[in-house]
Amino acid sequence: QKEVEQDPGPLSVPEGAIVSLNCTYSNSAFQYFMWYRQYSRKGPELLMYTYSSGNKEDGRFTAQVDKSSKYISLFIRDSQPSDSATYLCAMTPIKAAGNKLTFGGGTRVLVKP
Amino acid sequence: DTGVSQDPRHKITKRGQNVTFRCDPISEHNRLYWYRQTLGQGPEFLTYFQNEAQLEKSRLLSDRFSAERPKGSFSTLEIQRTEQGDSAMYLCASSSDMGAYGYTFGSGTRLTVV
Numbered sequence: 001q002k003e004v005e006q007d008p009g010p011l012s013v014p015e016g017a018i019v020s021l022n023c024t025y026s027n028s029a030f031q032y033f034m035w036y037r038q039y040s041r042k043g044p045e046l047l048m049y050t051y052s053s054g055n056k057e058d059g060r061f062t063a064q065v066d067k068s069s070k071y072i073s074l075f076i077r078d079s080q081p082s083d084s085a086t087y088l089c090a091m092t093p094i095k096a097a098g099n100k101l102t103f104g105g106g107t108r109v110l111v112k113p
Numbered sequence: 114d115t116g117v118s119q120d121p122r123h124k125i126t127k128r129g130q131n132v133t134f135r136c137d138p139i140s141e142h143n144r145l146y147w148y149r150q151t152l153g154q155g156p157e158f159l160t161y162f163q164n165e166a167q168l169e170k171s172r173l174l175s176d177r178f179s180a181e182r183p184k185g186s187f188s189t190l191e192i193q194r195t196e197q198g199d200s201a202m203y204l205c206a207s208s209s210d211m212g213a214y215g216y217t218f219g220s221g222t223r224l225t226v227v
Contacts, residue, residue, distance in 0.1 A: 006155070036218075041220070041223075042220050042221075043117070043204050043206075043218030043219050044156065046216070046217070088155050088156075090155070100158040100169065102158075103155030103156050104155050
């Protein structure tokens with residue numbers, strides 16, 4: 001079993017809908033949580049990060065962390081066709097030297113005009 | 114600063130050949146990472162440099178793989194005697210010492226071993 005699980009999708013939504021993405025993880029040591037967006041043939045681009053449990057909002061994006069359930073979510077409001085991409089969750093135990101990230105497998109999202 | 118640069122973007126090689134990739138990080142970043150990503154999967158950690166010192170290597174990095182970062186600037190990743198299973202996207206990323214907030218990835222080098 002992988003440390004971080006993510007539904008591969010694809011997740012298809014109409015333009016303007018809310019996109020809901022999530023990851024589950026097994027390592028209770030993870031403290032820092034990130035969401036990356038990856039367009040085809042490009043490297044991942046950091047969207048949001050959160051520390052421990054709670055919510056964080058940035059424009060159309062909201063990230064949630066529930067450490068008790070080992071579950072994180074990303075919501076995209078008013079989705080646009082330009083949001084069509086693969087979304088990767090990533091996490092790391094502590095803000096220490098190296099802080100290598102453990103990624104989920106990614107969810108492919110398609111926003112239809 | 115144009116971000117993290119990787120060269121080449123694509124590489125096709127025959128099985129058994131050696132290949133070398135280059136990464137130029139963001140100039141003020143002292144940490145540099147290599148990750149490997151196969152189709153439909155998330156990136157997997159390979160190795161990490163703090164300045165010129167290679168501080169951690171994944172068990173994914175077999176003895177056919179070697180990475181260097183001379184003078185703490187650019188880095189190279191070499192794969193010797195390539196195998197078809199080495200076909201993947203090789204991603205480089207860099208960060209500052211406060212890199213817990215995520216780092217900046219390059220666009221990757223896509224390797225195809227035929």
